[in-house]
Amino acid sequence: MANVGGAVMFLCLVLLSLMAPGMDSPTGFLDGERLVAHAMGGIDGRTLTNSEDAFTANYAKGFRWFEVDLRLTSDGGVAAVHDWERYFRDTLGRGIAEAHRAMPVSREAFRSSPVGGKYRPLDAGGIVGLLERHPDVRLVLDMKDPGPEARARALRQLAAEADASPFPGVPERIVPQIPDPETYRMFESIRPFPSYILTLYASKAANEEVLRFVRQAPKIRAVAMPAFRVSPQFVSELKRSGTRVYVHTVNDPKKAAELRETGVDGIYTDFLAPGAGG
Numbered sequence: 001m002a003n004v005g006g007a008v009m010f011l012c013l014v015l016l017s018l019m020a021p022g023m024d025s026p027t028g029f030l031d032g033e034r035l036v037a038h039a040m041g042g043i044d045g046r047t048l049t050n051s052e053d054a055f056t057a058n059y060a061k062g063f064r065w066f067e068v069d070l071r072l073t074s075d076g077g078v079a080a081v082h083d084w085e086r087y088f089r090d091t092l093g094r095g096i097a098e099a100h101r102a103m104p105v106s107r108e109a110f111r112s113s114p115v116g117g118k119y120r121p122l123d124a125g126g127i128v129g130l131l132e133r134h135p136d137v138r139l140v141l142d143m144k145d146p147g148p149e150a151r152a153r154a155l156r157q158l159a160a161e162a163d164a165s166p167f168p169g170v171p172e173r174i175v176p177q178i179p180d181p182e183t184y185r186m187f188e189s190i191r192p193f194p195s196y197i198l199t200l201y202a203s204k205a206a207n208e209e210v211l212r213f214v215r216q217a218p219k220i221r222a223v224a225m226p227a228f229r230v231s232p233q234f235v236s237e238l239k240r241s242g243t244r245v246y247v248h249t250v251n252d253p254k255k256a257a258e259l260r261e262t263g264v265d266g267i268y269t270d271f272l273a274p275g276a277g278g
Contacts, residue, residue, distance in 0.1 A: 029195055029221045029222070029244070030065065030221070030222060030244050030246075030265065030266070033064065033065050033266060034260075034265070034266040034267065034274070035063060035065070035266060035267060035268075035269055035272060035273075035274055036063075036065045036066065036067050036140060036246065036248075036266065036267070036268045036269070037054075037055075037058045037063040037065065037066045037067065037268075037269070037270075038067050038248060038249045038268040038269055038270050039054070039067060039068065039069055039082055039270070040052075040054035040055045040058065040066055040067075040068055040080070040122075041054050041055070041057065041058030041061075041063060041066070041269075041270060041271075042054070042058075042270035042271045043057050043058075043119065046090075046116065047270045048069070048082040048086060049090075049115045049116060049119050050068055050069050050080035050081060050082060050115070050121075050122060051080070051115045051116075051119035051120055051121060051122065052119070052120040052121075052122050052126060052130070053118075053119040053120055054119065055122075055130055059134065059137070061273045061274065062273065062274035062275060063273075063274060064136055064137055064138065065137075065138050065139075065140065066137060066138070066139050066140065067139075067140040067141075067142055067177075067268055068080050068122070068127060068139060068140070068141060068142065069081060069082040069142050069144050070141055070142065070143050070144060070145075070154045070158070071083070071084065071104065071143075071144050071145050071154070072104060072145055072150060072153060072154055073104050073105060073106055073107040073109075073110055074103070074104045074105060074106050075106050075107055076107075076153065077106075077107030077110070077123060077124070077157070078123055078124040078127075078154050078157045078158055079104070079107070079110045079121070079122075079123060080121065080122035080123070080126075080127065081104075081110075081144070082144060083144065084103060084104050084105075087105075087115070090115065090116045090117075091113055091114070091115055091116060091117060107123065110123065111123055124157050124158045124161045125161055127139065127158065127161075128158070128161040128162050128165055128170060131162070131165075131167075131170045131173055131174070132165055132167045132170060135167070135169070135173075137173065138173045138174075138175060139173065139174055139175065140175045140176075140177055140197060141155070141158065141174060141175065141176045141177060142177045142199065143155065143176070143177070148182055148183045148186045151183055151186075151187075152186050152187070152190055155176060155187055155190055155191065156190055156191070158174070159171065159174075159190065159191040162174055163191070171191075171193070172193075172194055174193060175193065175195050175196065175197055175221075176193055176196055176197075177196070177197045177198075177199045177224065178196050178197070178198060178199070178220075179198075179199055179200075179202055179203055180203065180205070181213055181217070184196060184198075184217060184220070188219075193219070194219070195219055195221040195222075196217075196219050196220050196221065197220070197221065197222045197223070197224050197246070198210070198213070198214060198220045198222070198223045198224070199223075199224045199225070200223065200224065200225040200226070200229055201224075201225070201226050201248065207234050207237075210223065210238075211237055211238065211241060214238065214241050214243045215241050218242075220243060221243065221244060222243060222244040222245065222246055222265075223238055223243050223244070223245055223246070224246040224247070224248055224268065225245070225246075225247060225248075226247070226248065227247050227250065227255070227259065230245075230247060230259060230262055230264065231262070232262045232263060235262050235263040235264060236263060239263060239265075244265045244266075245263065245264050245265050246264070246265060246266050246267060246268060247259050247264050247266075247267050247268070248267065248268035249267075249268050249269060249270060250267040250268070250269055250272070251269055251270050251271045251272060253272060256269075256272060
């Protein structure tokens with residue numbers, strides 16, 4: 001009976017993944033989605049946990065697009081971590097953080113240490129598992145390690161996990177963020193994804209360079225930028241190029257409304273909930 005129950009559950013999840021509206025259609029990319037949960041969204045007033053518990057809490061609030069930060073562990077695994085200094089400080093204490101000089105831990109040490117002492121950490125397998133169990137979710141990847149090579153190593157692992165999933169459509173619901181054309185070309189050579197987001201938070205590229213790139217790369221479906229880069233003209237030109245525009249990280253409803261007035265499609269947020277001022 002247990003085997004029959006497991007088979008029924010698997011079949012139900014497969015059917016749900018096939019029925020998820022707009023997820024594999026190019027026209028469904030971010031349609032109607034004003035909010036992306038930043039670093040899996042805030043939890044208990046805390047930000048940047050990138051934890052399974054944050055995902056679960058914000059999924060319950062109505063989020064279906066999630067951004068997750070990724071870094072390599074000391075032995076080459078993938079960890080959902082914004083930065084190791086914060087990880088040590090929140091998980092093990094400030095003194096230990098300073099002693100480790102923000103160096104990465106091993107994959108096993110990461111998996112066995114709750115984030116902030118209480119939240120379940122996520123590695124590549126855990127991230128893909130969320131997509132398997134929630135066929136209406138899309139996941140935006142923000143590779144935090146510097147340099148295209150390190151980002152490529154993280155992407156290879158996550159892509160391998162996703163491609164090995166028995167559930168249909170899992171890789172297609174992964175949207176890598178890329179900071180520059182070099183990373184875009186490298187990611188495409190590793191494992192082409194249907195869509196990418198160009199992120200400008202660390203970019204010094206002029207607006208004209210950004211526009212030229214997105215016009216030459218039709219898989220760049222959205223551009224995400226800090227608020228200081230927003231202008232009505234830049235937003236308008238990006239949208240005329242067929243690119244959606246998102247701003248990060250915004251937790252003030254008034255600021256979110258002001259950005260929408262400029263034509264911005266949506267925001268990355270820690271605490272604004274769908275239908276509650278976002």
